[in-house]
Amino acid sequence: MAQTLPTPSSIYEAHALIKPYIHHTPVLTSRTLNRIASIPQTAESLTGTPFEGQTPANPKINFFFKCENYQRIGAFKSRGGFHALLRLIEEVGEEEVRRRGVVTHSSGNHAQALALAASTLGIPAYIVMPRISTSSKIAGTQSLGAEVIFSGSTSTEREAVVADVQKRTGAILVPPYDDFNIICGQGTTGLELHEQYKELVSQEPELSVHAQTQGHLDAVITPIGGGGLNSGVTTFFSDKETRVFGAEPSFEGADDCRRGLEAGQRLEAVKSLTIADGLRTPVGLLNWAIISDRSKHSGVFAVTEEQIKAAMRLVLERMKVFVEPSAVVPLAACLYNEEFRRLVEREAPEGWDVGVVFSGGNTTVEAIVKLFSSSLE
Template identity: 65%
Template structure:
C-alpha cells in the first residue's frame, strides 16, 4: 500500500473520508440492545467473584449501564475486516490495482481482501498456513483469490509473500499495521455513534435527556487495527474508548505493554479467542498507547469469554465468534472497568457500546467449545446476580 507516511493522517476527519469511500461496498451493520444484558451489567458481582483479584474483600461496584451492541458479525465476510480491506484498495493507484494485492492471513482479513479485490476486478494472492481451517480456505477461494500455502510461522508466511511480490508486483495489504487499514476499521465507530443517538431519540425508556449518545465503547484488541481506528474516530468527541483482550497464555499483550510502557512484539497463545492471538502492531500501538485516545485495556479469562458468548447466543439469539465476546466479558466481569463506570457514571450511569467484531464460527466449533462439563460457572454466577437483584427489588 506504499509507505504509511503517504497515507492520510490518523484523524477524525480522515475516518469520515474513509467512510465516504467504502460506504457503497459495506453493510451498515445494526446496533442491537438487550435489557437482560444491560441488567446483568448493572448488577454487582458477588464477593466470591472478586477473590484472587486486587478487589478481594472490597464491596463490589454498582455501576449502571445501558448496553448497545454493534453487530459486525453481520458485515460482509462476517467481520469488521471488510472495512479496512475496502479502504486500503480504494487508496491504491491504477498501476497498483493492475498488479493486484497480496497478504498473509488465515482468518477474516484473508476473506475481506479477497472480496474487496474481486469487487474491484483485480488479482488477490492470499498466503495461508497449510494448517488453516478448511472452511476459511474454502471461503477465501470462493471470493476468487489465489490461495498459496505456507508454513505456520510468521517468517515462513512472510517469505512466501515476498516471493509473490517479486514475481507479480502485487501490493502488500497488511491486516492491521497501516493507516489505511486503521482508518477503514474506525468507520464502524462513526456509524455506531449515530445509530445509538437514533435509538435514544426513539426510546424514552433508555433515558433521553439531551446528553450525547455513547459515553464509552469497549472493543476487542488483537493486532489493534480496530481499537486504534475506533480511538482515532472518537478522538476529541468525549466518548471514552476501552480495549479488551484474553489473558490466557499472555494474549493480553496490549494491557501488559501499557503497564510496562513499551509494546510487546511477540504473542504465543492458544486462547479460544483465536482472532486475538496477534500482538499489537507498531502503528496501532502509537494510538493505543496514547491515554488521551484509549483510556485502558482490560483482560478476561477463558471462562469469562465463554460465559459472555453463551449469554449472547442464548439471550440475544445472535451468533458471534469467541473473539467478539471479549468486550462484553470485560463489561460483565472486569471490576476495574465496572468501578470506572460507577465512579464516573454515578446515578445516571453510562451508555456503553460493545463491538461484536465478527461471527465466523461453525456449529461444530461452538459445540466443541461448550462440550466439556463445568463450563457454565461464570454464566451461572452472572445469572445469579440478576436473580439477586430481582429479589432485592421485590423486597423493597
Template identity: 70%
Template structure:
C-alpha cells in the same frame, strides 16, 4: 516516507469521514442492538465467590449500571468489520497505482481469517488478483470463505513471523502489493467508520453521546480507528484482549510503556493472536485517545459468548465478545463505571467484531 508518529498525527476524524464516503457503496450499515437482559446481568454485582482467585479477591464487588449498544459487525459483509478496512485500503491503492497495474501484480496479505476474507471480497469486487497467506490452523469456514471469492490461499505457521515469511516468498515471485491486515493508515481509517456509524445510530435514539466504546484489540486497527474517530468527542474509548498465553500484549505494553513486538498464543479468540501494529500503537498508547486496555480469561470469554448466543440469539465468534467480558468480569473497569456513572450509569458501545465460527467450533468450546 513519513514516520509512524507523523502518520498518527494525520489520523483524524475527517480522515475517517473521507474513508466512509469512499466505501459506503461496498459495505453494510450493520445494526446497533440492545439487550435489557444483558444490561441487567452486567449491572448485577459479582458474588464474592466469583472473585476468589482473581486480583479482586476480598474486595467489595462493584455495582455499575450498564446500558449496552452492540454494533453487530458480525453481520457485516464476510461476517466481520474487516470488510471496511480492506475495501478502503484497496481503493486507495488503486487511486495511487492505477487499476491496470494492480491487475497485473495483484495484492497479498496474511490473516487468520477475517481480513483474509475481506481482502478476497474487495479484490473480487474490483477484479484484482489476490494471494492470501493463512495459518494452517485457521477456522475451516474462514478458509472456505476466502477461497469462495476467488483468492489463492497459501498456508503458513500460526505466528505473525511465520505468516510474514511466506508473504515475502510470494511477493518475490509475483510482485504483488501488500495490503496489511491492521498496521496501515488506510486500514485504520476504514475500520474507524464503525465508530462513525455507531455514533449516528445512537444519536437517533438519544440526545446524549455514548459514554464509552470498547472494542477487541488484536493488531489494533479497529481500536485505533474507533479512537481516531472519537478523538475530538466526549466518548471514552477502551480496548479488550484475551489474557491466555500472553495474548494481552497491548495491556502489558501499556504498563511497560513499550510495545510488545511478538505474541505466540492459541487463545480461543483466534482473531486476536497478533501483536499490536506500530502505527496502531501510536494511537492506542495515547491516553487522550484510548483510556485503557483490559484483559479477560478464556472462561470469561466463553461465558460472555454463551450469553450472546443464548440471550441475544446472535452468532458471534470468541474474539467479538472480549469487550462484553470486560464489562461483566473486570472489577477495575466495573468500579470505574460505578464511580463515574453513578446512578445514571454508562451507555457503552460494544463492537461485536465478527461472527465467523462454525457449529463444530462452538460445540467444542462448550463440550
C-alpha cells in the same frame, strides 16, 4: 520517518468512499444483558483475583451493540479491505494493481475481506493463512477466488511466507492492520455507531442511562488484536466526549497491548492459542501510536478464556446473535473485569452508555460445540 496519523476527517472520507460496498450494520440493545452487567459479581467469581474478599463493584451499564458480525464476510474487516484496495488503485493505477495483484496475511477475517474486495474490483489476491485457521474462514477466502497459501500461526511465520509470495508474483502488500488506510476503513465502525446511538436514544430515550438529559455514548470498547479496529474507532472519537477502551484475552500473553501500556513500550511478539483467534497478533506500530496516546485512548482490559465463553454463551442464548469468540471479548470485560466495572461505578454513579463492537461472526457449529464440550459432558 514518522507515519501520518489518521484524523476524524479521514474517517469520514473513508466512509464516503466505501459506503457503496459495505453493509450499514445494525446497533442492537438488550435489557437482559444490561441487567446482568448492572448487578455485582459473586464473591466466588472474584476468588483468586486481586479483588478477592472485597465488595464487588455495582456499576450501571446500558449496552449498544454494533453488530459487525452482520457485515459482508461476517466481520468489520470488509471496511478496511475495501478502503485500502480502493486507495491503492487511486495511488498506483488500476492496470498496475490488476497486473501484480495484492497479498496479505490473516487468520481469516481480513483474509476474506481482501479477497472480497479484490474479487469485486477484479484484482488477483494471494492470502497467507495459518494452517490452524477456522475451516469456515479458509473456505470463505477460497470461495471468493483468492489463492490461499498456508503458514505457521505467528505473525513472524506469516510475514515470511508473504515475502515468498511477493518474490514469486510481485503482489502488492495490503497489511492486515498496521496501515493508514486500513485504520481509516475500520474507524468507520465508530462513525456509524455514533450516529446510530444518537438516532436510537432520540427515538427511545429510555434505552439510555441518560434518559432525562439525552447525553452521549460514555464509552466504546472493541477487541484488540493488531489494533486496526480499536485505533480507527479511537481516532474517530478523539474529538468527542466518548472514551474508547480495548479488550484482549489474557491466555498465553495475548494481552500484549495491555501489558505494553503497563510497561510503557510496545510488545513486538505474541504466541498464543487463545480461543479468540482473531486477537492472536501483536499491536501494529501505527496502531500503537494511537492507542498509547492517553489523550485519545482510555485503557485496555483483559479477560480469561472462561469469561470469553461465558459472554459468548449469553450472546448466543439471550440475544440470539451468532458471534465468534473474538467478538465478545469486550462484552466479557464489561461483565467480568472488576477493574473496568469499578471504573464505571467510581466515575458515574448514574451509569454509562457503552458501545460494544461485535467484531465478527465467523465460526462454525462444530467449533462452538467443541468450545463448550466440557460443559456439555
